[in-house]
Amino acid sequence: MNRNQMIHSHFAGFSGINSGTLSRILKGNHPISMAQLIAITAGMELREDYFFEDYIDECFSFVVSMRRIRPFIFRCAELGRLDCIEQIVNRLLEDLSYAPLLFEFAELLYKDDKRHAARILYQGVSEAEKYQHSERLALCQYRIFRIELEEQTDLEEKLRAATQFELYVNRLDAADQLDAMKQLMHIYGLVHKWKRVDELAKEMHRIASVQYELENRRSDTIEGGLKRPERPFYYYILYAYLARATASEACGDYGRALSFVQLYANAERWVHENDEQSRQIIAQFSEWAVANTYLYRLMSGELDVIDEYADYIALHENEIFVAVRYIVQAANVFKLNVDSILDRFAPYIPYELGKTDCGDYKQAILQERYAQFLIDLAIYQFNHSKGKEQALNTVLKGLEISIAMNSSQNIIACMTLFEEYREFADQELQEQFKNLSSEVYQFNAKKDLILLNAL
Missing domain, CATH: 1.20.58 (Methane Monooxygenase Hydroxylase; Chain G, domain 1)
Structure with a gap:
């Protein structure tokens, strides 16, 4: 104002701030709100975050007010000023009573896909959490784990994140446990820890079965207080069977794998729901059951099913790459010539990204499968x-x-x-x-x- 020879009323009109309010701010008698900071910065024709570092001190110069801090954190997240968020979190957590509120902010940022910002808050709350067996601490660790899986391409780093998080998984709500176990199984499968996959799948089946029974006893699950996971509870029962079959197959026990296939092949016999989602899920698992039955029979030495298997997967494009990978493995084990099958499905190799009716394959899983396929193909x-x-x-x-x-x-x-x-x-x-x-x-x-x- 001095440099541009402006009086209060001129700058007040230029920035849109009340002249009296501006006067009190300049005298240090009035805290600056986030909206006023943005107005002042715009009036000075500076970039929006120009004063953000200075504003951190402003947030704590009067009584600490979430009416200023909350919008500041969220605006920092939108503009990528993670350094400012970290400073705010560190200062707030000098008083641990702010941890629950920061957790709420983190959840809102996470849902709004501001994952980097949310991670700072989750990490701060985790470090400040007094009660080491609290569900909030476990949920913070789960969110951090999910964020790391999205960020990391390094398998060893994914495994490190999984190993670190697994200490907290049994402290989560049952619904969150199911989704967390599914993520853990993905990582352990990628690094071929099939015994751990089988153990987690067994526990997933136990929890999902209990929750599905409880759900069916209530007429209204929301009023009954039963939290829902990302998918219906019966989905996790089926997924547990699928995972145990996959683990058995990876260990060469095709008879055991086939026994689990039978458990997810005919879900319509016991799944109570009959809506579009349930029909879609049951159809998907039934499709996998047919394809995997062919696969396990082939890997068990029933070589005459290979052409039937190829004809079946030709009708299900999303599953072709996975099936061809196993056909090549079988060819190496039993010294088969599968050139005609490789030529038939050549347009589906390489397989960069695929989707099924029940969700998309994770990129890391596809990459790892593709690398394995190339090794088997080279041997062939x-x-x-x-x-x-x-x-x-x-x-x-x-x-x-x-x-x-x-x-x-x-x-x-x-x-x-x-x-x-x-x-x-x-x-x-x-x-x-x-x-x-x-x-x-x-x-x-x-x-x-x-x-x-x-x-």
Whole structure:
């Protein structure tokens, strides 16, 4: 105002703030609201967040008021000023009575897809939470876990997040437990910890069965106080059977896998609901049951079902890639020639992203499956008359994807396979392998350095 030779009334009119209010603000007798801060900043023709760091002190210069702090936090989230949010949270949590309110803010930010901002609040509340067995602490950890899964492409980091969160899963409400267990099973499946997948699926079945029975005893679940998970309770019962079948198959126990298939194949016999959603879910699990029955019979050595299996999946495009992957595995085990099937379904490979009627496959799961498929396909190509160069190219593609997601098991498999057939690689292929191997070395060296600094 002095620089532009403005009196109060001029700037008040320019910014839209009442002249008397402006006078009291300048004398330090009136706290600045968030709306007034924005008006003042706009009046000075500065970017909106220009005074945000200064405003943090302003928020605490009078009596702490959530009428100022709440809109400030949410505006910081919209503008990406996470540094300001972190400072506000740290100062507020000097008084732990603010933790419940910050948790409420975090939930609103999370639902509004402001995940980075929400994470700061969840982390602050977690650290401030006195009662280590509280549901609020567990829910904070669950939200942080979900945010990390969305952010991380590194499988080891996903596993670390899962291992850290699992300590809190049994403190959640039953409905949240079911969704959390589903996420945990995804991660443990990605890193081939199938025993843990089976254990979690067994517990999921127990909890979902109890909740579904309670739901059916109430005429109105909301009035009865029964919290709902993301999907209907019967869905988790079916999903638990599916997960246990998958874990059994991964361990080579196809008889056990088939026994679980029978449990999710005919859900209409015991699912009470008959709405569009339930019909859709039951149809999806029935479809999986047919496809997986063919698969487990094939992997058990019933080789005559392979053509029936191929004809069936041809009618279900979303499942083609997964089925072809298993057909190639069977071909390697039983020394089959499946060139005709690979040619038939070539347009569906590579498979970047697929959807089913009951939701979308997670990108990480697809990437890991695709890397595994390329390894199996390379082995198949090495064993047939397609030429070693094509197989080596397939190995390198699998190695590139495995490095991108830091899948240690697949990285080792790809590098071992290339070394086994290195003599067939020309100079260009060897150079590609050298560059990819260097990425693996540099990545591991960086992780070792981070670990050393942490110690």
